[in-house]
Amino acid sequence: MTAVPAGPLLGCDFSSAPSVRKPIVVAVGRLRGDDVHLDRLETFATLDAWQHWLAAQPAWVGAFDFPFGLPRELVETLGWPLAWEACMLHYASLPRAEVRQTFAGFCAGRPVGGKFAHRRTDGPAGASTSMKWVNPPVAYMLHAGVPRLLAAGARLPGLGGAAGSHRIALEGYPGLLARELIGRRSYKSDDRARQTPERVEARHALLEALESGRSRLGLRLACSRVQARALRADPSGDLLDAALCLVEAAWGALRADSPGPGFGLPPDLDPLEGWIVCA
Numbered sequence: 389m390t391a392v393p394a395g396p397l398l399g400c401d402f403s404s405a406p407s408v409r410k411p412i413v414v415a416v417g418r419l420r421g422d423d424v425h426l427d428r429l430e431t432f433a434t435l436d437a438w439q440h441w442l443a444a445q446p447a448w449v450g451a452f453d454f455p456f457g458l459p460r461e462l463v464e465t466l467g468w469p470l471a472w473e474a475c476m477l478h479y480a481s482l483p484r485a486e487v488r489q490t491f492a493g494f495c496a497g498r499p500v501g502g503k504f505a506h507r508r509t510d511g512p513a514g515a516s517t518s519m520k521w522v523n524p525p526v527a528y529m530l531h532a533g534v535p536r537l538l539a540a541g542a543r544l545p546g547l548g549g550a551a552g553s554h555r556i557a558l559e560g561y562p563g564l565l566a567r568e569l570i571g572r573r574s575y576k577s578d579d580r581a582r583q584t585p586e587r588v589e590a591r592h593a594l595l596e597a598l599e600s601g602r603s604r605l606g607l608r609l610a611c612s613r614v615q616a617r618a619l620r621a622d623p624s625g626d627l628l629d630a631a632l633c634l635v636e637a638a639w640g641a642l643r644a645d646s647p648g649p650g651f652g653l654p655p656d657l658d659p660l661e662g663w664i665v666c667a
Contacts (some may be wrong), residue, residue, distance in 0.1 A: 399634025576625025
């Protein structure tokens with residue numbers, strides 16, 4: 389392990405179509421010993437506001453809840469560029485309707501049970517494929533998020549971005565840490581009819597486990613009583629997901645000088661697909 393890089397830690401719960409009602413949430417914090425202190429929660433109702441805020445911070449290490457790459461099998465089949473940055477620029481140039489049509493066409497020619505291509509990281513992380521366009525629309529999240537990280541001057545270890553930048557973007561996944569702490573209990577829903585007492589109890593259990601540091605990451609979330617109430621009360625789970633990503637960012641920051649691309653990422657990660665930190 390090493391000293392944490394300069395600047396705050398960020399945990400981002402992302403939306404590809406943010407609004408006042410459903411904003412992007414960024415948990416901002418710092419690491420002291422094994423405690424990840426939640427300093428504040430920032431919200432952004434537009435993609436532009438989020439990007440400009442990231443660019444205005446001279447240094448940070450953040451974990452962002454959206455995929456940073458597409459499956460190699462998909463990219464090769466479509467004949468898209470095999471260099472990550474060129475691939476992302478090509479992908480960002482496509483309208484969402486064309487993305488959906490292209491991916492649906494890819495799936496149509498494949499057998500039942502194997503419609504989608506997957507990245508190597510999806511299995512260990514228990515994550516959806518990054519080419520999925522519904523429930524959740526992670527393909528659109530990648531489409532909206534990665535180009536804006538690049539425009540904000542971020543470096544994405546193992547992939548590309550601004551060489552030498554002190555804005556370090558890691559791919560996070562709150563579901564990975566949440567499942568470790570409370571299993572497959574559902575703790576969130578945007579559907580008011582599904583915002584049940586059981587999900588409230590699950591959020592209480594998840595936050596208590598985070599504060600106790602019961603995960604394999606060996607880190608504890610430290611937050612005020614007011615912050616804890618807000619995290620528990622949010623039925624969408626967006627605030628908790630941002631806090632989960634904040635803890636994952638801290639784990640990666642502690643391993644900035646690890647072999648390979650650093651930040652705890654595997655030395656042999658696929659430089660086209662990327663990797664979910666902590667997976």
